[in-house]
Amino acid sequence: MIETFARIMLTVSDWAIPIMAGSIVLIAALRKVKIYEVFIEGAKEGFQVGVRIIPYLVAILCAIAFFRASGAMDLLSSLLKPITNLVGMPPEALPMAIVRPMSGSGALGIMSEIIKTHGPDSFLGRVASVMMGSTETTFYVLAVYFGSVGISKIRHALWAGLLADVAGLLSAVWICRWMFGG
Amino acid sequence: MNYIWGILLLGGVIMAAFTGKMAESTQALLQAAKSAVELAIGLIGIMAFWLGLMRLAEEAGLVRFLTRLLRPLLRPLFPQIPDGDPALGHIVANVAANLLGLGNSATALGLKAMTELQRLNPLKNVASNAMVTFLAINTAGLTLVPATIIAVRSSAGSARPAEIIGAVFLATCVSTTVAVIAVKILEKLPAFRVPSQVTESAGGVVPDPDKPEGGSHD
Numbered sequence: 444m445i446e447t448f449a450r451i452m453l454t455v456s457d458w459a460i461p462i463m464a465g466s467i468v469l470i471a472a473l474r475k476v477k478i479y480e481v482f483i484e485g486a487k488e489g490f491q492v493g494v495r496i497i498p499y500l501v502a503i504l505c506a507i508a509f510f511r512a513s514g515a516m517d518l519l520s521s522l523l524k525p526i527t528n529l530v531g532m533p534p535e536a537l538p539m540a541i542v543r544p545m546s547g548s549g550a551l552g553i554m555s556e557i558i559k560t561h562g563p564d565s566f567l568g569r570v571a572s573v574m575m576g577s578t579e580t581t582f583y584v585l586a587v588y589f590g591s592v593g594i595s596k597i598r599h600a601l602w603a604g605l606l607a608d609v610a611g612l613l614s615a616v617w618i619c620r621w622m623f624g625g
Numbered sequence: 626m627n628y629i630w631g632i633l634l635l636g637g638v639i640m641a642a643f644t645g646k647m648a649e650s651t652q653a654l655l656q657a658a659k660s661a662v663e664l665a666i667g668l669i670g671i672m673a674f675w676l677g678l679m680r681l682a683e684e685a686g687l688v689r690f691l692t693r694l695l696r697p698l699l700r701p702l703f704p705q706i707p708d709g710d711p712a713l714g715h716i717v718a719n720v721a722a723n724l725l726g727l728g729n730s731a732t733a734l735g736l737k738a739m740t741e742l743q744r745l746n747p748l749k750n751v752a753s754n755a756m757v758t759f760l761a762i763n764t765a766g767l768t769l770v771p772a773t774i775i776a777v778r779s780s781a782g783s784a785r786p787a788e789i790i791g792a793v794f795l796a797t798c799v800s801t802t803v804a805v806i807a808v809k810i811l812e813k814l815p816a817f818r819v820p821s822q823v824t825e826s827a828g829g830v831v832p833d834p835d836k837p838e839g840g841s842h843d
Contacts, residue, residue, distance in 0.1 A: 449775070449787030456725045456770045467678055471685035478681060485680025489673025492736055493665050500661040506633035508657030512650040513641035555777055563783035569792075572774050576793035578800050579766035582629075584735075588760055589626075589752065591736045592743035596751040597626055598819070599811035600760050606807040607765040611800030618792045 492591055499590025503582055507545045516541055532616050535567055539574050544608040547580040570619045578611035668729060675733035679715065688714030702762075702805065703755045705745070712741035716759055723763065726770040735763060751819055754812050761804035767797045 471478050510516055520541045527537050535557060543550040557571040581604035589597055641650040682688050692699070692714040699706075699713050706712055715738035722731035738759060746753040771793050779786035811817055 446785060446787055449790050452770045452790065453772065453775070453787075456727070456772055459722075459725045459727060460730065464678055467682045467685065467687060470687060471681045474685045476681060476684045481681050481684050482677035484677075486673040486677030488676045489669055489671075489733075492672050492676070492740075493669030496668070496736075497662055497665045500665050501658050502630060504657040504661040504664075505654050506630055506637070508653040509637040509641075509650050510633045512653035513637040513646055514644040515636045515640035518640060551773065551777070554774070555781075558777060558781045563778040563781040563786065568778075568781075568783075569789060572771075572778055572789045573792045573796055576768055576771035576774050576789065577766070577796035579764045581764040584764045585760060586626075587732070588735060588739050588763070589756075592739050592749075594743070594750055594752050594756070595626065598752050598757055599808065599814070599817040600752055600757045601626075601629065603757060603761040603804055603807040603811055604764040607761060607800040607804035610803035611765065611796050614799040615792070615796045618795050622792055623788075 495593075496587050496591050499586045503586035504546075507549075507582065511542070511546070511549065516545075530613060530616075531620070532613070533567060533570060535561075536570050536574060536616070539571055540612045543574060543578060543612065544581040544605060545583075547583060550575055550580075566619065566623060569623050570616055573615040573619050574612055577615035578608045581605060581608055668732065671729045672733045672736065675730055676737060679718065679734065679737055682714075682718075683711060688718075690714075691717050702758055705753065705755050706742075707745070710741075710745065712738065712745060712755075715741050719759075720762065720767065724767055724769045726768060726772040728773075748819065753819070754808075757812065758805070758808045761808045762801055765797060765801040765804040767801045768793055 468478055471481070516538075520537050523541065524534065524537060527540065528534065532540065539550060539553045539557070542553055554571045554575045558568045561567040563569075563572070581601070585597060585600055585604060589595075589600070637650060641647045679688070688711045689709065692709055692711065695713070695717055696708075699716070700708075703713065703716070715734065719731055719735040719738050722734050739756065742753060742756045742759065743749065746756065769790075771790065774789065774793070775786050778789070
């Protein structure tokens with residue numbers, strides 16, 4: 444049942460962009476909007492936004508890459524081990540939990556690694572998959588989104604984002620235990 | 626942001642000195658700088674496409690339609706945004722794209738939503754409540770179709786690569802709920818209050834010296 448649902452949802456994803464683009468253009472044309480000129484007018488902003496986020500992206504991605512490569516992230520993960528053991532997170536999945544909010548590609552790498560060594564249908568493979576999907580790359584999103592409009596005082600955004608990450612990652616583990624056993 | 630960045634870099638330097646991974650760490654740092662620019666450049670095309678399309682959607686009245694349709698859901702989440710403002714429509718577009726796992730397209734739509742929120746923001750270098758709420762929902766990562774994960778699982782030979790869809794959706798529902806509650810509580814704390822009242826009574830000038838790029842885009 445879930446596989447059928449999944450196939451339908453993936454098809455919806457494939458169709459989403461063409462259908463959105465098609466219906467926007469069609470409705471705009473029916474409303475007598477000058478579709479080509481207006482599209483170009485909007486698209487012109489794309490370059491500025493892309494260039495504006497570069498310094499913010501460089502700053503955050505460099506710092507995180509350095510932090511990871513230096514071994515500081517491993518230290519952080521061994522410091523957090525007692526706590527995560529307490530809440531029932533498998534020790535193999537801990538690096539995933541630490542990396543997920545910081546680096547999307549790093550987390551994807553860890554997930555692929557776990558899936559390769561333990562198998563995609565093992566408990567660990569499922570936990571890693573669900574953890575990957577359970578939250579977003581908070582640091583990246585905050586740096587890029589706030590950077591794009593030039594905001595430097597982010598107030599409680601990081602705390603709210605990290606709380607959501609913790610909630611997502613923990614519920615990933617618990618939901619897997621409940622759904623798949625283990 | 627200052628603290629986090631400092632901790633990440635200084636912590637990295639100290640750890641690299643201890644573990645003797647100085648060379649690899651430097652390599653990783655420079656590689657990241659390069660890929661950051663590649664990422665941004667790669668985003669430009671997608672940004673341009675979506676910004677063009679969203680401008681069309683605005684002119685055709687579709688953004689306003691979307692805003693009005695989801696008004697009951699959005700009002701309590703974003704009480705500071707004026708009723709019927711197009712910013713709400715752009716927020717909805719971003720959340721929808723995230724639900725469908727559209728990756729960079731979602732980012733493009735999200736950055737557009739930030740521009741709209743910045744237009745309404747009185748203090749151009751300080752995040753508004755609406756922005757923090759929007760980003761909290763965004764970073765919670767509400768997802769219905771985790772396409773990349775399914776692809777990785779399927780290529781690893783999973784018998785049921787998509788069986789995690791329900792679990793991912795549930796987990797992101799939990800994280801989104803926590804995000805919204807956290808924002809609503811945290812925004813009331815004195816430590817996170819917007820400094821607007823203080824600065825306005827002191828000088829009457831909006832402190833916006835070095836951020837001229839602001840939100841007004843025409």
